[in-house]
Amino acid sequence: MKPSPTDLLSVGDVAARTGVAVSALHFYERQGLIVSERTAGGQRRYARHVLRRISVIQVAKRMGIPLAEVADVFDDLPDDRMPGKTDWRRISERWRGKLEARRREIERMESELVECIGCGCVSLRSCRVLNPDDELGSSGSGPRLLPEIPAE
Amino acid sequence: MKPSPTDLLSVGDVAARTGVAVSALHFYERQGLIVSERTAGGQRRYARHVLRRISVIQVAKRMGIPLAEVADVFDDLPDDRMPGKTDWRRISERWRGKLEARRREIERMESELVECIGCGCVSLRSCRVLNPDDELGSSGSGPRLLPEIPAE
């Protein structure tokens, strides 16, 4: 199906242009992420600016950002026009922040594991990765909840 | 329920000591991640080394590693004894690799977004984040699939 001359795209057109399955487009519409007009016969016709929205959805997906969050940023967008540079800048700043947070968390875990790999732990009991809230560590040589944890 | 003198822990004990819900312990057992003996009456009794396994499961969870992967590394472990330092070292090396890969992917996306935020894109049409497989970019000023994409 070729792009119609009417400036509106069928669901198949959009699927072809974005690489998103028709079923996913239906789904996004049910979730309120995109909107469509309908023909007299009830078929969907999309304005071109949904393409941009779908691009944004795809970016979010690549970044592991849930659709609910996408819906959230889309709420601030006008429904009837192409999201513009300013919109995209706001969104991308927000998401960059999320990515940064995730990266930092991963870095933290990585360094914990590196410690672990080369660790001088006398016993795994003292490993802070395996025992994040370590009552052994914090209570010194005090009483243990369970006596005689068998060493490895 | 206090720790029994028998060196075996009830499911409630394990739940209390690990912070993992009883239902999750049942689930882990169905998945083959942990094993239990049973009392004459059919109740679960866990050897202490399941605590270590559960720690490892919790670490994996924090790191976003799926249970199937945990099951995979557990397959190489003896079922009847506490996983030891060598075991944990092997596992942590493996998972550190995964974390590193994830971090790199995030870094890549972050820098893309940073480009985007301060981007000199004349139009969003040329943004490589929004248009990863950009036929506009690659085809120069050639024919477009759809004419007159309205600028933002």
Added chain:
DNA sequence: CTAAAACCTCAACCAAACTTCAGGTCAACT
């Protein structure tokens, strides 16, 4: 005009990692 291709809705299903519930049993304390 007709047949094929594309489209429609609604319902069910998938994976992961659990939780919740119903209905019944076990064990620990008094």
Added chain:
DNA sequence: AGTTGACCTGAAGTTTGGTTGAGGTTTTAG
């Protein structure tokens, strides 16, 4: 011995991000 709390099983429900299928309608190409 009895009560209460902990435990059992199995089935079903939850969330996220969709896919698949049935059964029927619309649009488009020839």
